[in-house]
Amino acid sequence: MVREYLEHFSRTDRDSNLAASRIKKYYREKGSVVWVDARGVDSRAASVVSTLQARLPEMGFNSEVFCLRQITDDLERMRTLDFDKKNDINHVAARLEYNLTKAYVRYVTGQQFGFVNPAYVLNHFEAQDRDTSGRVRSYRHLFDVDMEHPDDAYMKQALQRATPDSLDDYLSQVAKHGDFYSRLQEKLAAATDSQKRRILINMERCRWKNKLQPKADEKYVVVNVPAFHLWAASPDTVIDMRVACGATRTKTPLLSSRITHMEVNPEWSIPMSIIRADVARHGGDEGYFARRRYYIVNRKTGARVPASQVSAGSLYSGNYRVVQQGGAGNSLGRIIFRFANNFSVFLHDTSSPGAFGRDNRGVSHGCVRVQRPFDLARFMMEKEPDEWLVDRLRLSMGLEPETDRGRAYLDSLPRGTKAPTLVRRIDVNPRVPIIITYYTIFQTPDGQLKYYPDVYGYDKAIGDALRPYIL
Numbered sequence: 001m002v003r004e005y006l007e008h009f010s011r012t013d014r015d016s017n018l019a020a021s022r023i024k025k026y027y028r029e030k031g032s033v034v035w036v037d038a039r040g041v042d043s044r045a046a047s048v049v050s051t052l053q054a055r056l057p058e059m060g061f062n063s064e065v066f067c068l069r070q071i072t073d074d075l076e077r078m079r080t081l082d083f084d085k086k087n088d089i090n091h092v093a094a095r096l097e098y099n100l101t102k103a104y105v106r107y108v109t110g111q112q113f114g115f116v117n118p119a120y121v122l123n124h125f126e127a128q129d130r131d132t133s134g135r136v137r138s139y140r141h142l143f144d145v146d147m148e149h150p151d152d153a154y155m156k157q158a159l160q161r162a163t164p165d166s167l168d169d170y171l172s173q174v175a176k177h178g179d180f181y182s183r184l185q186e187k188l189a190a191a192t193d194s195q196k197r198r199i200l201i202n203m204e205r206c207r208w209k210n211k212l213q214p215k216a217d218e219k220y221v222v223v224n225v226p227a228f229h230l231w232a233a234s235p236d237t238v239i240d241m242r243v244a245c246g247a248t249r250t251k252t253p254l255l256s257s258r259i260t261h262m263e264v265n266p267e268w269s270i271p272m273s274i275i276r277a278d279v280a281r282h283g284g285d286e287g288y289f290a291r292r293r294y295y296i297v298n299r300k301t302g303a304r305v306p307a308s309q310v311s312a313g314s315l316y317s318g319n320y321r322v323v324q325q326g327g328a329g330n331s332l333g334r335i336i337f338r339f340a341n342n343f344s345v346f347l348h349d350t351s352s353p354g355a356f357g358r359d360n361r362g363v364s365h366g367c368v369r370v371q372r373p374f375d376l377a378r379f380m381m382e383k384e385p386d387e388w389l390v391d392r393l394r395l396s397m398g399l400e401p402e403t404d405r406g407r408a409y410l411d412s413l414p415r416g417t418k419a420p421t422l423v424r425r426i427d428v429n430p431r432v433p434i435i436i437t438y439y440t441i442f443q444t445p446d447g448q449l450k451y452y453p454d455v456y457g458y459d460k461a462i463g464d465a466l467r468p469y470i471l
Contacts, residue, residue: 002036005094013098018117019106022155027098034162036097040078044167045096048104049075051171055107060188060200061469066103071096101159108158109150111174114207116465119143122254125461144255144342145435148209180443181206187441187449200470201462202441212256212433219379220433221259223347223368224442225252226452228361230347230370232379233445239379240444244350244361244369251456252366254438257339258431259347262377264396265326265421266336270294271344274365275315275322283312293325326421334397335373337380339434347434349373349397362455368436374399380428392422 010027013020035045049072056063063069074096076082083089122143129137161170181203188199214220219234223243231240246252270279282288289295289307296305299319310320324330333349343366350369355361363369370376374397378390391406396419401407410419440452440459454460463470 001090002033002094002097003030005091006033006098009094009098013102015102017106018150019109020102022150022152023098023102023105026101026155026159031159033097034159035100036093040093041075041096042164044162044164045071045075045100047168047171048100048107052103052107055175057471058185058188059203060196060471062471065469066106067099068103071099071103074099104162105155105158108170108174109154111177111207112154113148113150113209114204115469116204116462117149118145118205118208118254118462119147121461121465122458125458126251140251141342142251142253144253145208145437146211146256148211177206180449183443183449184441197463197470198440198459201459201466202439204462204466205437205439210256210435212258212435214433218430218433220435221347221376222445223252223434223436224452225254225436225438226440226455227442227450228455230368230376231445232376234379237379238445239372239375241371241375242356242361243347243371244355244363246345246364246366247362248456250365252364252368252436253341253343253345254436255341255343255345256433256435257341259337259339259380259428259434260431261338261428262380262426263336263338264393264423264425265330265334266332266348267326268324268330268332270322270324271365272318279322280312280315283310283315284308289322293327293329294322295325297321297323328398328418333369333373335377335393337370337376337434347376360455373397377426380432381426389423389426393426395419396421396423 006027010024013024035041049068052063052066052068056066056068074092077087077092078096081089083092123141124139125142126140127136127138128140131137158170161167184199184203184206188196188203191199217235219232221230221232223230223245225245228243228245229240230243231238233239279294284307286307294307296307296310296315297303297320298305299321305320314320315322324332326332328334329351331351333351336346336348338346345366345368347368347370353371355363355369356371374394377393381390387403388405391401391403394401395406395410398418401410413419438456438458440454442450442452444450
C-alpha cells in the first residue's frame with residue numbers, strides 16, 4: 001500500500017520545479033524507499049527537520065515550500081501511532097516518505113546549485129522579436145556562464161548520502177558558501193523588510209556554481225556590471241578601475257571565459273546593428289567616412305570599395321563591411337583584450353574617456369571599456385616581462401617610454417612623427433579567467449562589501465523567480 005500511495009503522490013503532485021520533477025520521476029519508476037521501513041522512521045528524519053528548522057530562517061525562506069508542517073505532523077503521528085480512516089498508517093508513511101524526500105532534495109539541490117536557474121530567467125528576460133499580435137518569438141541571450149547543474153548522477157548521489165553515517169555531514173557540507181555569503185546572512189538577520197529582498201537575491205547568486213573558478217595561485221579579472229567596475233587580482237596584487245558597460249538597450253552579457261591575447265591598435269569591424277542604425281544613411285558621403293577613418297569592404301570578394309561608390313541601400317543590404325582603421329581615435333582605443341565568447345564582446349580601451357566620469361556608465365553597445373588599459377595590459381603580462389616589450393607597448397599606445405632604449409627610439413624619429421605600432425599582439429600565458437557578473441551587493445577582492453543599483457532590472461527578475469521561497 002505504501003508503494004501505491006507513493007505512485008499516487010507522484011501523479012497528483014502539481015509542483016513543477018526541478019527537485020519535485022526528479023522526485024516524481026523517482027517514485028514513478030519505483031525508486032527505493034528512503035526514510036520509512038517496517039519499523040517506522042529513524043533519527044534521519046529528525047535530522048532533516050531540525051536542519052530545515054534551523055537553516056530556512058537564516059536563508060529567509062518559507063518553510064511551507066518544504067512541506068515542513070506536514071512533515072512534522074506526520075512524524076508525530078508515526079511516533080504516537082495516531083492513525084484514523086483518513087490518515088491510515090500506509091497513507092501517513094507514504095506521505096511522510098514523499099515529502100521528506102522532496103524537502104531533502106529541494107534543500108540540498110538548492111544549496112548546491114541555487115534555487116533559481118539564472119540561465120532560464122535571464123535568457124527569458126528581454127524580448128528580441130515579437131509577432132504581429134505582440135507575442136514573443138525570441139529572447140535576447142544575456143547569460144552565458146558555464147554553470148554546474150544537478151543531473152541524474154547528482155540526484156543519485158544525494159539519495160545515497162541520506163544514510164545514518166553520512167546524512168548529517170552532508171547537510172552541513174551543502175550549507176557552506178564562503179565568507180561573502182556568511183556576511184550577507186549577517187546582514188539579513190539585522191535587515192529591515194525593505195532591505196531583505198535585495199540581500200536574499202544576492203545570497204541566491206552566491207549559490208550558483210560557475211565551472212570557471214580561478215585557482216588560488218591564478219590571476220583573474222572580474223567585472224561587476226552594476227558597479228561599472230573591474231578588479232584584476234593575483235595572489236599578491238589587486239588593481240581596480242572604472243569601466244563602461246552596455247546601455248540598457250544593449251546590455252553587456254554575463255559570461256565567463258579566459259583572456260587569450262591582446263591586440264594593439266586594433267581595427268574595428270563595425271557590427272551590422274550599428275551600420276544600419278548610424279552609418280548606412282551616410283552612404284556615398286566620402287567625407288563622412290574619411291573623417292572617421294572608415295573603409296568599406298565587399299563581403300563577397302574581400303576587396304576595398306571607395307566610399308563614393310557605395311550607396312545607403314547597399315550598406316543596409318549587409319553586402320558590405322565597414323571597418324575603422326586602428327590607432328588614435330579608433331572606437332576600440334589602443335588595445336583590446338580578446339577572449340572566446342558567443343557575443344563578440346571584449347574588454348577594450350576607448351577614444352571617448354569622458355564616460356568614466358559618470359556614475360551610470362551604461363553607454364556601450366555591449367563591450368566593456370576600461371579606464372586604465374595599459375595597467376590592465378601590464379597585469380596580463382609576466383611578473384617580470386621583457387622591459388623593451390613593455391616599452392614597445394607604451395610607444396604603440398601613444399604613451400611616453402620609460403626605458404633608455406625607448407626614449408632613444410623616440411628621439412630617432414623625425415620631428416613630429418608619432419611612434420608606429422611596434423607590437424601588434426601579445427599572447428596571455430597562462431590564460432587569465434574573465435568573469436562578467438551581476439551583483440547589487442558585492443564583496444570586492446580586497447574584502448569590502450559594496451552596494452550598487454539594479455541597472456538592468458535583473459534583481460526584479462531573480463526576485464520574482466525566488467518569490468515562492470521568500471518569507
